[in-house]
Amino acid sequence: MTRVVAKDISKIYGATKAVYRAHLEAKDSEFVTILGPSGCGKSTTLRIIAGLIRADEGKVYFDDKDVTDLSPNMRNIGFVFQRVALFPHMNVRKNIAFGLKARHYSNEEIGRKTKEVLSIVQMEGYENRAPSQLSGGQAQRIEIARVLATDPYVLLFDEPLSNIDAKLRDELKFEIRKIQRETGKTMIYVTHDQGEAFAISDRIYVMSQGIVEQVGTPTELYTDPSTPFVASFIGQNNFVTGTVKTSDPASDTGTILAGGIEIHTHIPHEHALGDKVTACIRPEDIEILPEARQGSKGATRARIVESIFLGNTTRLHVDANGTILKVDLRGPERFSYLNAAGKDITLDLKKCSVIRAE
Amino acid sequence: MRASSAERVKDVISYTYVLLISGLLLLPFTVILMRSLTVTLPDGSTTFSIKPYFDIIDAFWPKVYLSLSIAITTILIDTAIGVPAAYALVRYNFRGKKTLFTLLNGVWYVPGICYALSLIITYYFLYKWFLGYWGFIAAYTCGFLLLMLMTCIVAFRYLDPCYEESASCLGAGRLTTFFKVTLPMVGPGVSAGILLTFVLSFNEFITALLLNLATRLQTAPVRVYADVTRARVLPSISAEAATLQLISLAVVLIYLKLVGTKYLRGVVLI
Numbered sequence: 001m002t003r004v005v006a007k008d009i010s011k012i013y014g015a016t017k018a019v020y021r022a023h024l025e026a027k028d029s030e031f032v033t034i035l036g037p038s039g040c041g042k043s044t045t046l047r048i049i050a051g052l053i054r055a056d057e058g059k060v061y062f063d064d065k066d067v068t069d070l071s072p073n074m075r076n077i078g079f080v081f082q083r084v085a086l087f088p089h090m091n092v093r094k095n096i097a098f099g100l101k102a103r104h105y106s107n108e109e110i111g112r113k114t115k116e117v118l119s120i121v122q123m124e125g126y127e128n129r130a131p132s133q134l135s136g137g138q139a140q141r142i143e144i145a146r147v148l149a150t151d152p153y154v155l156l157f158d159e160p161l162s163n164i165d166a167k168l169r170d171e172l173k174f175e176i177r178k179i180q181r182e183t184g185k186t187m188i189y190v191t192h193d194q195g196e197a198f199a200i201s202d203r204i205y206v207m208s209q210g211i212v213e214q215v216g217t218p219t220e221l222y223t224d225p226s227t228p229f230v231a232s233f234i235g236q237n238n239f240v241t242g243t244v245k246t247s248d249p250a251s252d253t254g255t256i257l258a259g260g261i262e263i264h265t266h267i268p269h270e271h272a273l274g275d276k277v278t279a280c281i282r283p284e285d286i287e288i289l290p291e292a293r294q295g296s297k298g299a300t301r302a303r304i305v306e307s308i309f310l311g312n313t314t315r316l317h318v319d320a321n322g323t324i325l326k327v328d329l330r331g332p333e334r335f336s337y338l339n340a341a342g343k344d345i346t347l348d349l350k351k352c353s354v355i356r357a358e
Numbered sequence: 359m360r361a362s363s364a365e366r367v368k369d370v371i372s373y374t375y376v377l378l379i380s381g382l383l384l385l386p387f388t389v390i391l392m393r394s395l396t397v398t399l400p401d402g403s404t405t406f407s408i409k410p411y412f413d414i415i416d417a418f419w420p421k422v423y424l425s426l427s428i429a430i431t432t433i434l435i436d437t438a439i440g441v442p443a444a445y446a447l448v449r450y451n452f453r454g455k456k457t458l459f460t461l462l463n464g465v466w467y468v469p470g471i472c473y474a475l476s477l478i479i480t481y482y483f484l485y486k487w488f489l490g491y492w493g494f495i496a497a498y499t500c501g502f503l504l505l506m507l508m509t510c511i512v513a514f515r516y517l518d519p520c521y522e523e524s525a526s527c528l529g530a531g532r533l534t535t536f537f538k539v540t541l542p543m544v545g546p547g548v549s550a551g552i553l554l555t556f557v558l559s560f561n562e563f564i565t566a567l568l569l570n571l572a573t574r575l576q577t578a579p580v581r582v583y584a585d586v587t588r589a590r591v592l593p594s595i596s597a598e599a600a601t602l603q604l605i606s607l608a609v610v611l612i613y614l615k616l617v618g619t620k621y622l623r624g625v626v627l628i
Contacts, residue, residue, distance in 0.1 A: 052523050072526040085524035089542045098538075099528030150528060 002153035009058030018044045020210040029184045033197040036207035078147025078155040084139040086131040093127040099150040117145040137168040157189040231280040238281040260321025264298035276357040283328040285351040294346040394596035410597035425578040429560040432498040440506030448514040470564035506551035513547020553613045
């Protein structure tokens with residue numbers, strides 16, 4: 001159980017800032033995920049924490065110990081790679097024993113530890129198998145067992161499930177989370193898959209172009225994105241840019257005038273009257289109002305342009321006074337709008353997050 | 359039905375082509391082998407016999423041992439230098455890396471005779487004490503180092519660095535990682551370098567011929583050449599040539615059986 005801090009780390013390749021002044025912290029026994037698109041610097045950050053890449057600036061601490069200048073073999077970490085890195089010339093038992101031998105464990109301890117970690121990943125009986133005799137999921141489990149055996153301070157995962165088929169990926173991500181809960185290890189996990197990140201993380205660092213855009217719990221990131229990038233990267237969003245028309249500082253509510261529509265919503269106090277802002281409205285947060293509520297404050301008239309049935313959702317494209325919005329309908333309501341193009345409806349847009357316009 | 363007969367014709371053409379090529383490649387060896395086994399009797403008739411192979415034991419086999427000794431010593435030194443050098447060239451970036459590669463490749467474009475001559479001149483003027491067995495070793499070590507380097511470079515490039523990184527994260531130091539993870543995984547590549555160095559140094563002729571003038575050491579291929587120029591292609595001389603070919607062939611077949619062709623790709627032969 002270790003607290004990991006990467007303090008203001010930077011890695012610059014020529015003119016490219018792979019990571020720039022990123023600050024990341026994983027508390028004791030916390031499951032932290034670094035989420036971002038390809039090339040955003042998430043793997044570089046993880047490799048700096050592991051000591052596989054040397055940062056140009058910044059420090060890495062395990063608890064209060066500065067490990068910046070230590071090589072990976074001196075940091076007591078476990079690293080699970082994107083590609084299974086089991087040594088092909090060793091069987092499962094020897095692969096697990098490798099790290100233990102490097103730490104001078106006795107043969108008896110190695111045998112006991114091997115059994116213990118294989119039981120954690122539910123792979124008992126596979127000791128004598130060669131890596132080539134394992135499926136992708138089994139190999140990744142053994143890889144996790146191998147790093148767990150060495151009792152590392154922190155486990156680092158670099159997109160470990162990206163080469164595994166979707167069904168198995170779903171199972172394994174929850175298994176990793178379960179292992180984390182059972183062992184209480186601090187884990188830092190890198191992925192570009194937000195579903196994966198949301199399912200297993202205590203907190204998520206969203207990165208883009210080498211910088212940390214936002215840190216928060218999955219719920220915070222989803223409901224209250226603080227930058228346009230996070231708003232567009234996490235889930236689906238309608239972006240409506242306009243100006244703050246009215247504002248009530250007492251209740252932090254107000255009106256945004258955007259194109260032909262008015263949005264009555266919560267407006268953070270840092271946005272003053274006349275400020276240019278963007279309202280981020282999730283398609284599933286837009287409500288189609290029944291007739292009885294069509295005159296209520298904030299109701300917006302719109303016409304359905306297109307209706308697309310997606311199975312568990314019906315996606316509507318609606319025209320609200322010239323602004324095209326996506327609306328997702330779930331539950332039985334989704335069947336009521338299958339052939340609704342041209343129909344006039346009233347929308348409630350108040351559930352949105354407001355950020356400064358770019 | 360039509361498709362099936364078309365497939366058959368395609369197969370026949372393919373197999374004929376392969377057999378033709380194999381025949382062309384094996385023809386010189388077959389001729390030498392036949393000649394070495396054909397003995398002329400006192401009455402002028404000919405018969406098959408392995409006597410020529412016994413006739414060459416005293417005079418030729420010491421030359422074979424010398425060639426084997428030179429080849430094996432060359433392999434040992436080239437492996438000791440080539441493997442770490444290839445590792446460094448692949449895994450580390452440094453200024454002048456590309457230039458170094460170009461210079462190393464340059465050895466291929468120097469005609470063997472020029473290379474041998476320059477070595478002799480160098481030895482005469484600088485290292486006269488080198489005019490002996492170790493002169494051969496120095497010449498062959500330099501000449502065949504590139505082969506070892508190239509095959510090892512191919513092997514190291516094939517090896518995903520994640521294995522070494524993984525070993526390091528598991529707590530292994532650099533030496534442990536190199537000997538327990540890296541080297542076993544590039545073993546087939548290193549053995550390809552060993553194979554090529556063996557075959558080419560064991561059979562090397564041009565440099566050996568010129569060094570023979572300077573050192574008085576006669577390798578097996580030079581002995582075959584000297585015998586041919588002195589006494590034409592007698593069965594015993596054919597037996598010498600066939601012996602050299604059989605040794606090389608046996609080594610190559612053992613290698614291909616054990617390792618296959620993967621690590622020879624992109625190097626010289628395949």
